[in-house]
Amino acid sequence: MTQLVQPTARPASGIVPWRGIGRVWREMDQPVAGRRVAGTAPVMVAGVAAGLLVxxxxxxxxxxxxxxxxxxxxTIARRLLDSTSSPGIQQLGTVWLPVPHLLLAPLVLVRWMWHTGWGAAVLGAVCLGATAAGM
Known part of the structure; x- marks a missing residue:
């Protein structure tokens, strides 16, 4: 007959780093409780981190x-809020759907984010995380 070994308790006064990550890791295999799916937040964080790393x-x-x-x-996203002729919603009259441009518009107001493409990279990383969490 095998005997189960109980882990030793850590002293209460010691600081245990990464305690929250261990708890989240243990909850990953829990069944779905209502509308809450265990592990959704860490998957989203990992997706955003992967997108930003790339x-x-x-x-x-x-x-x-x-x-x-x-x-x-x-450019279309920037023209929504910053245009010499007529900024506004009429700038969306192109062949693409308007949702990406509307989401991208606040990010490209910063000139270097628009010029380098960092605005789209940040939005893409957030969308990658949200898609991974949704899956």
Missing amino acids: AVFMVPTGFNLAYSDAQSHL
């Missing part, structure tokens, strides 16, 4: 703006 390597090279469509999306 952006750190891709944005400085300029490959994120290699296709003219990427530059067009950034």
Whole structure:
């Protein structure tokens, strides 16, 4: 007959780093309780982190703006709020759906985020995290 060994308790006065991560890791295999799915938040954080990590390597090279469509999306989003002729919703009259441009508009108001493509990279990382969490 095998005997179960109980883990020893840590002293209450000691600081245990990463306690929250251990709790989250243990909850990953719990069944779904109502509308809460265990592990959704860590999966989203991991997706956003992965997207930003890729952006750190891709944005400085300029490959994120290699296709003219990427530059067009950034420009349309910027024209929504900053245009010499007529800024506003009428700038969405293109062949693309308006949702990405509306989400991107606040991020490209900062000139360097618009010029380098970091606005789209940040939005893409957040969308990657949300999609991973939804899956």
